[in-house]
Amino acid sequence: VDASKVHRTGYHFQPPKNWINDPNGPMYYNGVYHLFYQYNPKGATWGNIVWAHSVSKDLINWIPLEPAIYPSKVFDKYGTWSGSATILPGNKPVILYTGIVDANKTQVQNYAIPANMSDPYLRKWIKPDNNPLIVADKNINKIQFRDPTTAWMGRDGYWRVLVGSVRNHRGKVIMYKSNKNFMKWTKAKHPLHSAQGTGNWECPDFFPVSLKNENGLDTSYDGKDVKHVLKVSFDVTRFDHYTVGTYDTKKDKYFPDNTSIDGWKGLGLDYGNYYASKTFFDSGKNRRILLGWANESDTVDNDVKKGWAGVHPIPRKIWLDPSGKQLVQWPVQELETLRKKKVQLNNKKLNKGEKVEIKGITVAQADVEVIFSFASLDKAEPFDSSWADLYAQDVCAIKGSTVQGGLGPFGLLTLASKNLEEYTPVFFRVFKAHDNYKVLMCSDASRSSLKNETTMYKPSFAGYVDVDLADKKLSLRSLIDNSIVESFGAGGKTCITSRVYPTLAIFDKAHLFAFNNGAETITIETLNAWSMANAKLH
Ligand code: DQQ
Numbered sequence: 001v002d003a004s005k006v007h008r009t010g011y012h013f014q015p016p017k018n019w020i021n022d023p024n025g026p027m028y029y030n031g032v033y034h035l036f037y038q039y040n041p042k043g044a045t046w047g048n049i050v051w052a053h054s055v056s057k058d059l060i061n062w063i064p065l066e067p068a069i070y071p072s073k074v075f076d077k078y079g080t081w082s083g084s085a086t087i088l089p090g091n092k093p094v095i096l097y098t099g100i101v102d103a104n105k106t107q108v109q110n111y112a113i114p115a116n117m118s119d120p121y122l123r124k125w126i127k128p129d130n131n132p133l134i135v136a137d138k139n140i141n142k143i144q145f146r147d148p149t150t151a152w153m154g155r156d157g158y159w160r161v162l163v164g165s166v167r168n169h170r171g172k173v174i175m176y177k178s179n180k181n182f183m184k185w186t187k188a189k190h191p192l193h194s195a196q197g198t199g200n201w202e203c204p205d206f207f208p209v210s211l212k213n214e215n216g217l218d219t220s221y222d223g224k225d226v227k228h229v230l231k232v233s234f235d236v237t238r239f240d241h242y243t244v245g246t247y248d249t250k251k252d253k254y255f256p257d258n259t260s261i262d263g264w265k266g267l268g269l270d271y272g273n274y275y276a277s278k279t280f281f282d283s284g285k286n287r288r289i290l291l292g293w294a295n296e297s298d299t300v301d302n303d304v305k306k307g308w309a310g311v312h313p314i315p316r317k318i319w320l321d322p323s324g325k326q327l328v329q330w331p332v333q334e335l336e337t338l339r340k341k342k343v344q345l346n347n348k349k350l351n352k353g354e355k356v357e358i359k360g361i362t363v364a365q366a367d368v369e370v371i372f373s374f375a376s377l378d379k380a381e382p383f384d385s386s387w388a389d390l391y392a393q394d395v396c397a398i399k400g401s402t403v404q405g406g407l408g409p410f411g412l413l414t415l416a417s418k419n420l421e422e423y424t425p426v427f428f429r430v431f432k433a434h435d436n437y438k439v440l441m442c443s444d445a446s447r448s449s450l451k452n453e454t455t456m457y458k459p460s461f462a463g464y465v466d467v468d469l470a471d472k473k474l475s476l477r478s479l480i481d482n483s484i485v486e487s488f489g490a491g492g493k494t495c496i497t498s499r500v501y502p503t504l505a506i507f508d509k510a511h512l513f514a515f516n517n518g519a520e521t522i523t524i525e526t527l528n529a530w531s532m533a534n535a536k537l538h
Helices: 300-306 333-338 385-389 392-398
Strands: 018-029 032-040 050-056 063-069 079-088 092-100 107-114 159-167 170-178 185-187 193-196 201-210 226-234 239-248 253-256 275-282 287-293 316-320 327-331 339-350 355-357 365-374 407-416 424-432 437-444 460-465 473-481 484-489 494-499 511-516 522-532
Touching: 018 050, 018 092, 018 287, 032 063, 032 079, 063 092, 079 275, 170 201, 170 226, 193 253, 201 239, 201 275, 201 316, 226 253, 226 275, 239 275, 327 484, 333 339, 333 365, 339 355, 339 511, 365 407, 365 511, 385 392, 392 437, 392 460, 407 473, 424 473, 424 484, 437 484, 437 494, 460 494, 473 522, 511 522
Parallel strands: 018 079, 018 275
Antiparallel strands: 018 032, 032 050, 050 063, 079 092, 092 107, 159 170, 159 201, 170 185, 170 193, 201 226, 226 239, 239 253, 275 287, 287 316, 316 327, 339 522, 355 511, 365 473, 365 522, 407 424, 407 511, 424 437, 437 460, 473 484, 484 494
16 A cells, blocks of 8 residues: 555645644634644655645635745744744734744744735735844743743733743743733743743643633633633653643732642643644634644654654644633534444443444544443452552553453554454553542553554553543543544543554554453443544645
8 A cells, every 4th residue: 555645644634745743823813714833845854844824614624825934034044933823902913933043043933924914814924024023031041942822911901922941951931021012022020930850841822711611711811710721842751731720910920720630740631642732712613722733653764655744633622621620622513524424332231351343434534432331330450559650651551451450441442453463442441549549541552553663652642530430431532543543531531642553454454343351341321433534635
C-alpha cells in the first residue's frame, strides 16, 4: 500500500502534505472559523515555519487558503512562530505572534492585521512597521520568550497578554499591559504565575470558565461565578497541563486551587499525544473551543517517506465540571454530521476473558460510544501504595489490558488485527485505595504495531478519572481514524490521544472489539458505533 496513504486520517484536520504543528490564532469572526497553524511548506519535518490558514463553517470541513503570515521583515525574518488572535472593540481582529529575528533565535512579539476587512475569509494579513510590539528586557531569557496568548481587557481599560518563558528552571507566564490602542505594551511588575523546577512554558492559554453552566465566556469576561484556567505546554515532558484557580484582578496574579488529583502540576489536558493546545471563545455558539496538535509517533524517516507529519485532533468544546475541580472536554457536535452507518449493542454481558466484535461499520474510521456497568465494586484490586509516586502511564505499563484484574481491565480494542497481533486497547481498571476508589484509564500503544523500529514511540498513555462510581457505570467514547485514537472517559473528564501505525489492522482489515479481562462481569449497557465519512479538507 502507498506509504503516504496508509496512515492518513479521514476526518481529522491535516493538509495534503508536509509538516504541521501548533494551531495558531483560532477565532470565530463574522460567521467564519479561522484556523492558522504552524506549517512547513517544504517538507515533512519541522522547519521553514509559516502560518498556514484554513477557514470553516463547522470546525470539521475546511477550505485551505494561502499562508497568512510568513517570514519577510526584520522582525520575523528567521521565523513566524505561534500566537493568538484577539478581537478588538469595533470587531477588529488582530494577531499577536512570535517573530524570530536572528540566527540565535531571539524572540519578539509582533502583530498582524487583516489587509482587507471586506474579504470574508481575511486572506491577506499586514505586519505594520511599528513591530515588534514587545521585546525582552535584560531580565528575560530572550531565546525562551514566545507564544503570546489572546489578550484580555481589565476593568481599568488596559489590555493584558501573557508570553511563555523560563529562566533558571522557573517556568513563567510574563504579563504585559497596553492602553486601549493595543500598541504600547509594558511589562507588569510580576508574572501572572510561575513555578520552580520546570522547562519553558510553551503556548500558554488563560481563560475564564463559568461556575454556572457549560457556556463559554469571552476571554475578557470579568464577572462573578467564574474560575480561571491556566494551561501551559511543558516543553520537557511534551504534555499540556492545566490548573483551575482564581485570578486576582487587583494583584494581577493567578492562584491555582490545590484540588486536582495530579497535584501542583495540575491535570493533564489530555494524557496522550496532544500538545501546544489553545482555546478560543466561539461567540456564534456561546462555547469555548479547544484545539491541539497530535504529532507523529513514528520515526522521522517514516514521516519523510509518508510525506506528511502531524494532525489536529477534533476540536473540543471545553467547560468546567460542576465539581469546579477540573475541565470537561467533548468533541464538537458538528462532528456528528460525518456519522454514517450505525451499529448498536445493548445489554451484552462480558465475563472474564470474553470479548465481542463490533462489525458492520468501517472500524478503522469510526466514532464509538459505550456505557459499561457492573454490579459491584467489591472485586476492585488493591492500589499498590508504591504506585502513588508513579505516573498513571507507568501503572498502565505494569497493568496492561492482558493482565487479568478484578474490576477491569475492560474497554475497547481499537485498530486490532484479526488475531490480535496488533491492537490499541482503550480501557478502565478500578482499584481500591485505602479510602477511595481509583479509576485508571489507559490508551496503550505498546502492541499497536508490528513495526518495531527502535525509535518508534509506543507509550502506554494513561490518566486517572475522578468519577463518582455510585451508579456503577463508566462511559467511553473513542474517535478512531486510521492512525489516531482519541478517547474520552466518563463524559470527557479524562481524555487520551494516541498515534499508532498498524501494519495489519488497516482499512477494512481492522477489527474492533469490546473486552473484559476482570473477574467482575461487565455489562455493555449500550454501544453505538458509526462509520465516519471523510471530512472535506481540500
Ligand atoms: N512550536 C512553535 C513555538 C512553540 C512550539 C514553533 C510549541 O512557538 O513554542 O513551531 O510546539
